[in-house]
Amino acid sequence: QQQVKQSPQSLIVQKGGISIINCAYENTAFDYFPWYQQFPGKGPALLIAIRPDVSEMKEGRFTISFNKSAKQFSLHIMDSQPGDSATYFCAADSSYKLIFGSGTRLLVRP
Amino acid sequence: ETGVTQTPRHLVMGMTNKKSLKCEQHLGHNAMYWYKQSAKKPLELMFVYNFKEQTENNSVPSRFSPECPNSSHLFLHLHTLQPEDSALYLCASSQGRGEDEQFFGPGTRLTVL
Numbered sequence: 001q002q003q004v005k006q007s008p009q010s011l012i013v014q015k016g017g018i019s020i021i022n023c024a025y026e027n028t029a030f031d032y033f034p035w036y037q038q039f040p041g042k043g044p045a046l047l048i049a050i051r052p053d054v055s056e057m058k059e060g061r062f063t064i065s066f067n068k069s070a071k072q073f074s075l076h077i078m079d080s081q082p083g084d085s086a087t088y089f090c091a092a093d094s095s096y097k098l099i100f101g102s103g104t105r106l107l108v109r110p
Numbered sequence: 111e112t113g114v115t116q117t118p119r120h121l122v123m124g125m126t127n128k129k130s131l132k133c134e135q136h137l138g139h140n141a142m143y144w145y146k147q148s149a150k151k152p153l154e155l156m157f158v159y160n161f162k163e164q165t166e167n168n169s170v171p172s173r174f175s176p177e178c179p180n181s182s183h184l185f186l187h188l189h190t191l192q193p194e195d196s197a198l199y200l201c202a203s204s205q206g207r208g209e210d211e212q213f214f215g216p217g218t219r220l221t222v223l
Contacts, residue, residue, distance in 0.1 A: 103150075
């Protein structure tokens with residue numbers, strides 16, 4: 001029940017395309033869902049986050065879509081750029097600790 | 111120095127060695143964390159400290175021993191490790207626990223021979 005399942009494991013997108021990463025959870029007690037971005041040689045950094053009382057959160061080209069009834073949420077990267085190539089982790093907050101997904105390695109081809 | 115720093119960045123040790131990882135945060139945060147990152151696995155939370163007190167030990171083997179002498183410094187003492195302990199060890203800090211943004215250091219790449 002503590003798991004957060006993330007897919008796909010890897011994703012290749014052409015420049016200008018839309019990247020979509022999906023996550024699913026079981027524990028209905030989760031109430032905060034951040035996405036972290038990690039570049040090689042760096043630690044993860046917070047990208048965007050959402051709470052379950054809203055269905056969408058947008059920051060620039062990055063959007064989280066949240067489906068509370070399905071217990072799923074996804075990250076959409078519009079107009080994907082080569083600089084977006086990184087590993088993305090979804091996470092969920094439970095009892096003051098973050099449970100992370102297994103990560104998606106995104107490659108955006110020029 | 112700004113943010114969260116970790117030393118060393120790379121460490122190779124034998125199974126009988128004793129070594130320590132160091133983390134320092136320059137953000138004035140009150141909570142600090144150790145995570146283990148292995149290939150194709152989720153980040154695994156190991157320990158949480160809040161105001162220097164350990165609040166979470168996520169069933170971590172005793173060969174990993176954390177120490178938090180103050181809110182700015184966190185250590186992970188290593189002894190008698192196994193090859194499967196080879197991973198990237200990440201330190202993070204946040205203002206408080208829970209929903210406060212966690213700021214990560216660059217990690218220590220540990221290889222156990």
